[in-house]
Amino acid sequence: xxxxxxxxxxxxxSTLFIFTTYKLPDWLPADMYLRLDPLIGLSAILAGKEVIxxxxxxxxxxxxxxxxxxxxCGYFCPMGVTIDLxxxxxxxxxxxxxxxxxxxxxxxxxxxxxxxxxxALAGVSLTYLMDPLPLLTRFYTFILYPLVITLINxxxxxxxxxxxxxxxxxxxHLHYAQPVFYMALITFLIFAGIITLNRLAPRFWCRYLxxxxxxxxxxxxxxxxxxxxxxxxxxxxxxxxxxPMGAVEEDxxxxxxxxxxxxxxxxxxxxxxxxxxxxxxxxxxxxxxxKYGPGGEYSPVDFSRRGxxxxxxxxxxxxxxxxxxxxTPLKEKRQLIRPPGAxxxxxxxxxxxxxxxxxxxxxxxxxxxxLWESGLPGLWTPRMDLxxxxxxxxxxxxGKVCPTQAIRSLPLEEKTHAKVGTAVLLKEMCLVWAQDKxxxxxDEICPYNAIVFRTVEGYRRPFVIASRxxxxxxxxxxxxxxxxSAIIVVPSGEIRLKEGSYVKEAKKLELEFKPDPGxxxxxxxESGLKVEGDKKEGEKLLPQEKPKPSKPKGFL
Amino acid sequence: xxxxxxxxxxxxxxxxxxxxxxxTLVGKPVFSNAKDEYDLVxxxxxxxxxxxxxxxxxxxxxxxxxKGQRVVLKPNMxxxxxxxxxxxxxxxVVATVAQACLEAGAQQVMVMDYTLSRPELCLERSGIRQAxxxxxxxxxxxIEERKFFREIKIPQGKVLxxxxxxxxxxxxxxxxxxxxxxSHSATGVSMGIKGLMGLIWDRKSFHDKYNINQALADLAxxxxxxxxxxxxxxxxxxxxxxxxxxxQKPNLIIAGVDPVAVDSYGVTVAPWYGxxxxxxxxxxxxxxxxxxxxxxxxxxxRIFKGKA
Numbered sequence: 001x002x003x004x005x006x007x008x009x010x011x012x013x014s015t016l017f018i019f020t021t022y023k024l025p026d027w028l029p030a031d032m033y034l035r036l037d038p039l040i041g042l043s044a045i046l047a048g049k050e051v052i053x054x055x056x057x058x059x060x061x062x063x064x065x066x067x068x069x070x071x072x073c074g075y076f077c078p079m080g081v082t083i084d085l086x087x088x089x090x091x092x093x094x095x096x097x098x099x100x101x102x103x104x105x106x107x108x109x110x111x112x113x114x115x116x117x118x119x120a121l122a123g124v125s126l127t128y129l130m131d132p133l134p135l136l137t138r139f140y141t142f143i144l145y146p147l148v149i150t151l152i153n154x155x156x157x158x159x160x161x162x163x164x165x166x167x168x169x170x171x172x173h174l175h176y177a178q179p180v181f182y183m184a185l186i187t188f189l190i191f192a193g194i195i196t197l198n199r200l201a202p203r204f205w206c207r208y209l210x211x212x213x214x215x216x217x218x219x220x221x222x223x224x225x226x227x228x229x230x231x232x233x234x235x236x237x238x239x240x241x242x243x244p245m246g247a248v249e250e251d252x253x254x255x256x257x258x259x260x261x262x263x264x265x266x267x268x269x270x271x272x273x274x275x276x277x278x279x280x281x282x283x284x285x286x287x288x289x290x291k292y293g294p295g296g297e298y299s300p301v302d303f304s305r306r307g308x309x310x311x312x313x314x315x316x317x318x319x320x321x322x323x324x325x326x327x328t329p330l331k332e333k334r335q336l337i338r339p340p341g342a343x344x345x346x347x348x349x350x351x352x353x354x355x356x357x358x359x360x361x362x363x364x365x366x367x368x369x370x371l372w373e374s375g376l377p378g379l380w381t382p383r384m385d386l387x388x389x390x391x392x393x394x395x396x397x398x399g400k401v402c403p404t405q406a407i408r409s410l411p412l413e414e415k416t417h418a419k420v421g422t423a424v425l426l427k428e429m430c431l432v433w434a435q436d437k438x439x440x441x442x443d444e445i446c447p448y449n450a451i452v453f454r455t456v457e458g459y460r461r462p463f464v465i466a467s468r469x470x471x472x473x474x475x476x477x478x479x480x481x482x483x484x485s486a487i488i489v490v491p492s493g494e495i496r497l498k499e500g501s502y503v504k505e506a507k508k509l510e511l512e513f514k515p516d517p518g519x520x521x522x523x524x525x526e527s528g529l530k531v532e533g534d535k536k537e538g539e540k541l542l543p544q545e546k547p548k549p550s551k552p553k554g555f556l
Numbered sequence: 557x558x559x560x561x562x563x564x565x566x567x568x569x570x571x572x573x574x575x576x577x578x579x580t581l582v583g584k585p586v587f588s589n590a591k592d593e594y595d596l597v598x599x600x601x602x603x604x605x606x607x608x609x610x611x612x613x614x615x616x617x618x619x620x621x622x623k624g625q626r627v628v629l630k631p632n633m634x635x636x637x638x639x640x641x642x643x644x645x646x647x648x649v650v651a652t653v654a655q656a657c658l659e660a661g662a663q664q665v666m667v668m669d670y671t672l673s674r675p676e677l678c679l680e681r682s683g684i685r686q687a688x689x690x691x692x693x694x695x696x697x698x699i700e701e702r703k704f705f706r707e708i709k710i711p712q713g714k715v716l717x718x719x720x721x722x723x724x725x726x727x728x729x730x731x732x733x734x735x736x737x738x739s740h741s742a743t744g745v746s747m748g749i750k751g752l753m754g755l756i757w758d759r760k761s762f763h764d765k766y767n768i769n770q771a772l773a774d775l776a777x778x779x780x781x782x783x784x785x786x787x788x789x790x791x792x793x794x795x796x797x798x799x800x801x802x803x804q805k806p807n808l809i810i811a812g813v814d815p816v817a818v819d820s821y822g823v824t825v826a827p828w829y830g831x832x833x834x835x836x837x838x839x840x841x842x843x844x845x846x847x848x849x850x851x852x853x854x855x856x857x858r859i860f861k862g863k864a
Contacts, residue, residue: 173666363677364674392636438742445672447798480760480764554740554745
């Protein structure tokens with residue numbers, strides 16, 4: 001039964017992950033698991049000092065935990081399932097080597113929990129480092145997803161001659177775009193570390209490290225069902241050996257209730273049938289670890305007030321240090337292009353949980369994780385790598401799948417106006433400006449006619465009209481010169497709103513991201529403009545005198 | 557594209573290429589047919605019926621497509637924009653031609669283009685995949701991988717001596733070009749000949765390495781569609797090739813076997829960038845004409861005009 005539920009949960013998690021694409025229907029919460037995660041929700045709310053509606057789904061998990069205990073870890077958590085699966089595949093034959101001496105090490109997870117919450121309180125989000133759901137989603141996005149696509153393409157390549165011979169045209173031309181990500185190796189090493197630790201003890205991660213489990217264990221003893229051991233117990237200690245969480249104490253009648261994940265393995269393995277999980281209304285007694293009748297002796301959460309104070313102040317200190325670097329005052333000035341609809345940088349860093357959903361969903365693969373580009377507080381945050389790929393203009397999926405709305409979910413019209421930066425032409429690199437070549441790719445590809453040609457020194461040369469550029473990056477991506485592009489998108493002019501309409505804001509700034517066919521008439525005009533750095537000047541300097549008729553490029 | 561069957565030697569290839577070129581020079585179409593009295597067919601009307609009428613006037617698609625053949629249709633579906641934006645071939649034109657190929661007994665019809673944006677987006681938003689969905693054995697395929705291309709030599713090339721062409725085009729006996737009429741900020745207009753760039757791997761070099769007009773003519777010496785059906789139902793008269801720009805509605809379908817003649821007529825259907833031009837004024841068409849790839853002056857063409 002438990003295996004079944006776990007398998008279902010992992011399949012559900014994977015299915016939602018697969019559905020995280022630009023085709024995502026509006027009604028489907030592909031980020032459901034992340035929304036349900038109480039620790040993410042709590043720390044995002046603490047860090048952002050604002051209630052985030054979408055994360056309040058976590059109240060469902062809190063509520064259910066209050067009723068049925070820490071079922072989340074045993075049945076629902078896809079990381080737990082992965083760990084169990086890894087254990088089954090790799091080490092099921094190994095002798096279980098429970099770390100006897102490590103009981104006091106259990107506290108580690110509580111320390112971690114309060115360090116993270118303390119840091120969140122100080123406005124630095126670090127929970128993503130160890131919360132299992134963002135961790136697993138990152139692993140899926142940066143490693144599993146590219147790997148699976150590679151394997152699929154390899155198998156198609158192998159079978160392609162057969163498809164070809166059979167005349168299966170569709171299949172013989174099938175190829176899935178290969179997603180690639182920075183940070184993949186680092187993400188993998190962390191994940192591999194977590195799995196390997198389970199060699200030391202089953203569910204090592206869940207027992208000793210998982211801060212989400214720590215959070216849940218504070219309330220799980222209130223759940224209705226508790227382990228009870230009857231007089232039949234002959235102290236064979238089988239339950240103690242088999243408990244995946246090590247929740248059975250030296251005296252097998254005693255239970256570490258906060259650690260119990262309701263898997264009932266002990267009840268199944270008990271040769272005497274002495275263990276049951278009867279329902280009983282809990283009270284504060286359970287939390288205090290008091291005796292609950294015969295065979296119901298429970299230990300409380302093993303965490304002292306002193307430990308709490310230490311870890312919270314530790315968290316505050318970490319946050320203080322992480323935030324007191326030149327990165328912080330420079331936040332708004334960094335050369336990072338964030339996805340359209342991203343909150344203002346300071347809020348964005350606080351609220352983003354680095355799950356990688358946006359990067360998975362991005363149809364062009366332009367969204368890439370940061371390493372150190374915005375310091376420690378910016379690890380794994382999404383940025384746009386526009387030389388690599390541009391932002392598809394008819395797509396708004398990254399906001400749709402963001403569980404904490406660090407990227408706002410916007411309708412297409414709004415998203416189009418969420419300007420991420422402005423293209424700047426580097427004239428000394430541009431083939432047309434520097435070498436008089438007949439190149440026009442930036443103009444050809446620009447969806448907004450933000451690039452126009454004007455005659456300068458007897459030759460038609462490209463200009464950027466800043467008020468029409470929303471930073472989509474097609475020009476930067478497609479610029480044919482080798483190396484760095486001759487037209488790059490810089491964050492200057494980006495619009496990042498915590499709330500309110502981007503369309504209105506863009507109107508206020510007199511920006512327009514709309515087709516305006518009138519513009520190409522510049523191709524026909526001898527403008528004779530002097531080249532100036534100030535683009536805004538350039539816009540107003542439309543030639544007033546009658547243009548001498550000449551012919552567009554390509555006509556004789 | 558018979559010339560590029562797998563078992564053909566270079567000598568065979570050169571011979572037949574030369575023969576083909578010679579025939580074009582002389583001005584006699586490769587296929588002689590009772591209905592072949594016109595160089596161009598120009599039909600006005602809605603895209604689907606006009607396309608059907610144009611095919612009839614050309615003597616029926618069976619003139620070009622034989623039973624059991626594989627056919628490659630090359631529309632322009634390079635941009636993820638809807639039909640009204642004018643930068644892609646109208647889905648109804650593609651579907652109508654595909655249907656006609658099937659009726660003529662084509663074994664398979666492949667609608668292919670090397671798209672500028674992600675293929676799945678282009679196929680979807682251009683409406684072409686949707687329009688071809690009901691047709692069995694018609695496959696709409698967007699390409700973005702080099703493994704689907706194969707290098708060939710360009711014996712008559714002036715600036716290009718080799719090029720990587722979509723393998724399927726080289727291996728299929730029939731290629732029908734289905735361009736749309738639109739403006740282009742480097743070549744003036746983009747129609748059939750410019751559309752050939754959607755069948756090759758390295759088009760970047762056309763912009764940064766070679767003279768694009770010469771390179772296009774070189775390309776036209778080796779990729780020779782048997783039939784060109786130019787979709788002038790809409791003309792993106794500026795802002796091309798990707799738009800957005802002003803879309804006019806000439807409401808015409810132009811068909812012919814001579815790719816230069818078809819394009820040359822296409823130049824006259826709308827004012828480009830606010831001016832009227834003739835085919836001769838479009839550099840890449842003029843170069844192609846001078847290289848003997850087709851007729852450019854409309855007064856020397858026998859044109860059938862009709863309505864659907």
